[in-house]
Amino acid sequence: MRAWLRRHPEWWMIAMSAAAWAMLLASRVPPHHAAADVRMALSDWLLMTAAMMLPLAVTPVRGTAARSLWSRRHWAIAAFVIGYGLAWCTAGAFFIVAVGAAARLIELHVLSIVMLLVAAAWHVGPARRRAVLACDRSMPLAPSGWRANWDCVSFGMFFGRQCVIRCWAAMLAASLIHSAAGMILISLIGFVEERPPSGATTGAFAFVALATVV
Amino acid sequence: MAGKRTRPDVWTLTKQDVWHPTILWYAKAVHEMLQNRKLKDPTSWRYQSAIHEYVAGNDPLSKPDDELPSQSNQKRFWNQCQHFSWFFLPWHRAYLAMFEEIVAKTIKEMGGPADWSLPYWNYSNAGNADARRLPPAFREANMPDGTANPLRVKGRSSAANQGKAFLLDDDVTLDCLLEPAFNSNLFGVQTSFAGPRTKFNHDDSSLGMGTVDQAPHGQVHGAIGGWMGGFNTAALDPIFWLHHANIDRLWSVWLSRDASHANPTTADFLTDIVFEFNGASGNVVKFTCKQVLDSRAMPSPYQYQDESDPLDTVFEGLEERRAAMTDRIPEMVGATETPVVLTGKPVSTTMAITQPTGPVLESLEAGAPTERYLNIENITGEGEPKSYRVYVNVPAGDDAESHPELLAGTLPMFGLQESSRASERHAGNGLHYVLRVGDIVKRLQARNDWDDAAVRLTFVPVRRGEEAPSPLESNEAASPIRVGRISLHVA
Numbered sequence: 001m002r003a004w005l006r007r008h009p010e011w012w013m014i015a016m017s018a019a020a021w022a023m024l025l026a027s028r029v030p031p032h033h034a035a036a037d038v039r040m041a042l043s044d045w046l047l048m049t050a051a052m053m054l055p056l057a058v059t060p061v062r063g064t065a066a067r068s069l070w071s072r073r074h075w076a077i078a079a080f081v082i083g084y085g086l087a088w089c090t091a092g093a094f095f096i097v098a099v100g101a102a103a104r105l106i107e108l109h110v111l112s113i114v115m116l117l118v119a120a121a122w123h124v125g126p127a128r129r130r131a132v133l134a135c136d137r138s139m140p141l142a143p144s145g146w147r148a149n150w151d152c153v154s155f156g157m158f159f160g161r162q163c164v165i166r167c168w169a170a171m172l173a174a175s176l177i178h179s180a181a182g183m184i185l186i187s188l189i190g191f192v193e194e195r196p197p198s199g200a201t202t203g204a205f206a207f208v209a210l211a212t213v214v
Numbered sequence: 215m216a217g218k219r220t221r222p223d224v225w226t227l228t229k230q231d232v233w234h235p236t237i238l239w240y241a242k243a244v245h246e247m248l249q250n251r252k253l254k255d256p257t258s259w260r261y262q263s264a265i266h267e268y269v270a271g272n273d274p275l276s277k278p279d280d281e282l283p284s285q286s287n288q289k290r291f292w293n294q295c296q297h298f299s300w301f302f303l304p305w306h307r308a309y310l311a312m313f314e315e316i317v318a319k320t321i322k323e324m325g326g327p328a329d330w331s332l333p334y335w336n337y338s339n340a341g342n343a344d345a346r347r348l349p350p351a352f353r354e355a356n357m358p359d360g361t362a363n364p365l366r367v368k369g370r371s372s373a374a375n376q377g378k379a380f381l382l383d384d385d386v387t388l389d390c391l392l393e394p395a396f397n398s399n400l401f402g403v404q405t406s407f408a409g410p411r412t413k414f415n416h417d418d419s420s421l422g423m424g425t426v427d428q429a430p431h432g433q434v435h436g437a438i439g440g441w442m443g444g445f446n447t448a449a450l451d452p453i454f455w456l457h458h459a460n461i462d463r464l465w466s467v468w469l470s471r472d473a474s475h476a477n478p479t480t481a482d483f484l485t486d487i488v489f490e491f492n493g494a495s496g497n498v499v500k501f502t503c504k505q506v507l508d509s510r511a512m513p514s515p516y517q518y519q520d521e522s523d524p525l526d527t528v529f530e531g532l533e534e535r536r537a538a539m540t541d542r543i544p545e546m547v548g549a550t551e552t553p554v555v556l557t558g559k560p561v562s563t564t565m566a567i568t569q570p571t572g573p574v575l576e577s578l579e580a581g582a583p584t585e586r587y588l589n590i591e592n593i594t595g596e597g598e599p600k601s602y603r604v605y606v607n608v609p610a611g612d613d614a615e616s617h618p619e620l621l622a623g624t625l626p627m628f629g630l631q632e633s634s635r636a637s638e639r640h641a642g643n644g645l646h647y648v649l650r651v652g653d654i655v656k657r658l659q660a661r662n663d664w665d666d667a668a669v670r671l672t673f674v675p676v677r678r679g680e681e682a683p684s685p686l687e688s689n690e691a692a693s694p695i696r697v698g699r700i701s702l703h704v705a
Contacts, residue, residue: 006543006573063420066401067591067701070545070572129638136641138420140592140699143549143566 009065020050045092083156091164112176119169120207131165218515224333239326244364254283256492263449266295299415300397304503312491319494334459338386346381369440384624385433390425394536403703419633420643432626443598445629463518471523538585542705545574549701556695562672585652592698594634594644601676614672623649
């Protein structure tokens with residue numbers, strides 16, 4: 001067990017994701033989207049981000065740990081996760097306001113179907129493709145001191161930004177459909193289509209299929 | 215195709231006849247595929263090159279009336295080359311097999327022999343005084359019938375096209391055969407024969423590469439230069455295919471030279487990834503790595519004229535190296551604080567290091583030997599700059615090149631420009647190299663020249679004879695190479 005934990009210093013980040021999933025699945029309160037309840041909506045958004053998006057950061061987090069001094073591996077991971085969370089938090093605040101405004105014009109159920117179709121289109125577009133590639137970016141990290149922490153935060157923010165570009169439509173759709181099964185399916189699409197060698201049509205079809213059953 | 219073919223050594227053929235029929239028919243097929251087939255034809259020369267990589271704005275053979283294949287066809291078959299990955303060898307083996315099938319069919323249709331096989335260029339052959347020269351058929355202006363020779367490419371280094379023995383020891387080294395493991399596992403901080411464990415990987419160069427990918431592969435690409443210097447043009451040069459046949463041959467040599475050398479056995483290597491190509495009839499052919507592990511058991515089986523072990527010695531350090539690969543979790547013990555800029559002149563930098571504090575410390579306390587790896591990370595730049603040698607702890611004031619015992623390795627710049635630019639094909643990480651320095655550290659420790667608190671590294675550009683600097687070389691000061699970070703790892 002000790003050897004496994006040493007080889008997988010990201011274990012606690014995965015545990016955070018698992019805990020977030022447990023809270024989401026156990027929650028009986030529907031997610032909040034209205035701009036009037038921004039604090040609750042943001043907290044729901046971050047819970048969803050922790051559940052669905054932290055697993056996508058396993059590779060850069062493991063790389064960050066491997067390229068840090070042994071004594072500060074977990075600090076490096078924590079700094080990366082903070083940067084990653086900041087990027088999603090910023091995006092979440094914007095989306096909550098935007099969804100709140102849209103919800104005054106369109107029924108939420110219709111909006112969720114529209115978002116699933118947008119997610120399908122986004123899934124096969126060049127911008128998402130570029131963001132997927134950018135998720136493979138590495139950055140030189142200072143070995144110690146405040147610069148090391150800042151470099152890890154910056155790397156996390158960069159990766160988070162690319163992840164937002166890559167997954168924003170899918171995450172918005174997931175936040176609107178109010179279904180644990182839907183969120184699990186959308187997470188699976190993200191994993192299956194994580195590194196498409198020749199297009200992402202399977203994922204796009206999955207979003208369209210989901211839109212037809214919502 | 216019936217029977218097992220033998221891929222011949224191009225220099226053996228050349229000694230018999232500069233225009234041996236195998237070489238002459240290759241030239242005729244190149245002409246046919248290049249001049250008479252359109253870009254969108256999967257059996258055309260340019261389409262075959264685009265499978266490796268294609269950049270529309272950087273196609274030296276582009277024509278105004280070019281008709282590209284459909285977007286879906288491009289996405290499926292173009293820009294597929296695998297580097298910086300354990301798929302480097304199997305993907306290129308399948309690529310060569312399909313190319314060879316197309317060329318062989320072309321030759322047969324032109325009235326040539328039915329059993330044509332792709333030759334290989336063994337530039338590391340110590341028994342051949344001409345091994346480091348480009349075979350003459352690839353540099354002569356004309357073919358025997360007086361027509362222009364399609365095997366000659368003008369943009370190569372002048373030394374190569376002039377028939378000089380232009381390849382250096384750095385280029386043709388076979389140190390890769392001393393690697394104990396096929397692949398590395400943990401983010402490329404360790405060396406391996408073929409490359410790091412990855413998913414399908416055309417874009418991500420941040421995990422380092424296998425030693426065979428680095429040299430002779432990358433070094434020979436860079437030394438020849440011109441089209442061979444970039445991912446998106448390399449396969450346009452007819453020598454590319456003979457070079458890669460030799461790299462493919464080294465895979466067979468590595469496997470047979472030690473009983474412990476083995477291919478990976480996990481599904482993520484063997485079967486999870488399917489590579490798609492076009493066959494000689496335009497049909498889609500799919501390969502998994504499992505199907506190409508043994509060249510003698512492929513759909514079109516082949517062997518090489520010579521698969522003997524060129525080193526022919528027992529390597530005593532193999533067990534030690536293997537232990538560091540399999541049992542340990544590597545620890546980073548130091549890294550540079552700021553980037554290092556290379557401008558075509560020798561440059562030195564010093565980085566602070568610490569003692570291991572994790573599992574490596576426990577290994578040390580248990581008396582286990584350690585291995586050290588230098589990681590040269592995020593090397594970015596433009597153009598086609600020369601390679602750099604990296605030396606460890608050269609005494610102050612000494613010429614680094616007078617200390618070959620302190621040479622950690624050479625950094626080829628093949629693909630530097632493409633891998634440095636973020637695009638729809640690359641993440642923009644630049645190049646990443648891993649150099650094994652355990653033996654150098656032991657040597658320095660033995661003569662009390664090793665400091666446990668700091669390492670001094672010296673980068674020296676590789677000069678090739680008395681050749682005048684090319685326009686690209688003279689531009690190096692204007693387009694310097696930036697090394698993002700250098701780190702030292704212990705396992």
